[in-house]
Amino acid sequence: MAWVFDDGRPIYAQLVEQLQLKIVSGVYPPGEKLPSVRELAAEAAVNPNTMQKAFAELEKSGLVITQGTNGRVVTQDGERIQDNRQALARQQGKAYFSGMERLGYARGRAMEFLQDMAGEVRE
Numbered sequence: 001m002a003w004v005f006d007d008g009r010p011i012y013a014q015l016v017e018q019l020q021l022k023i024v025s026g027v028y029p030p031g032e033k034l035p036s037v038r039e040l041a042a043e044a045a046v047n048p049n050t051m052q053k054a055f056a057e058l059e060k061s062g063l064v065i066t067q068g069t070n071g072r073v074v075t076q077d078g079e080r081i082q083d084n085r086q087a088l089a090r091q092q093g094k095a096y097f098s099g100m101e102r103l104g105y106a107r108g109r110a111m112e113f114l115q116d117m118a119g120e121v122r123e
Contacts, residue, residue, distance in 0.1 A: 003044040011046055015054035017088075023063055023074050024085035030076040034064065 005014050022028050035043070041051040055072060058064040062080050064072050075081065100110035 003046075012050050012053040012057070015044065015046065015051060016057045019054060019058055020061075020063060020084055020088060024081055024088060028074045030074050030078065030081065032074050033070070034072045034074065036071060 003015075003018065005011055019028075028034060034040070037048050037051045037055060041048040044051065055064060059066060059072075061084070062077065063075055063084060065075055066072050096114070097107060097110055100113070101107070105113065
């Protein structure tokens with residue numbers, strides 16, 4: 001998954017979101033050791049201090065656990081991961097409806113549009 005950033009928002013917050021996504025989608029499964037701050041910072045082309053700040057946020061949320069000198073691992077708490085997955089899904093849903101409202105779609109019509117699109121994807 002490529003690291004893509006929006007200039008209008010803090011990079012560390014976007015790193016948090018992208019790492020959350022990698023965790024809830026299973027790219028980094030529960031219990032897996034994460035790459036080091038320096039490795040991920042180089043991969044994302046960001047300052048290591050910025051990546052460190054993102055990791056601190058992930059630790060606060062409980063998705064990532066520091067194991068002393070062994071580095072950081074993804075939590076094995078499946079409920080916490082599921083809660084984060086649902087929170088990210090809610091954000092996506094809100095963004096969808098907000099965008100559709102800007103296009104002039106009422107909420108009901110936006111739902112119909114989404115259902116139509118889901119049908120097209122299955123076909």
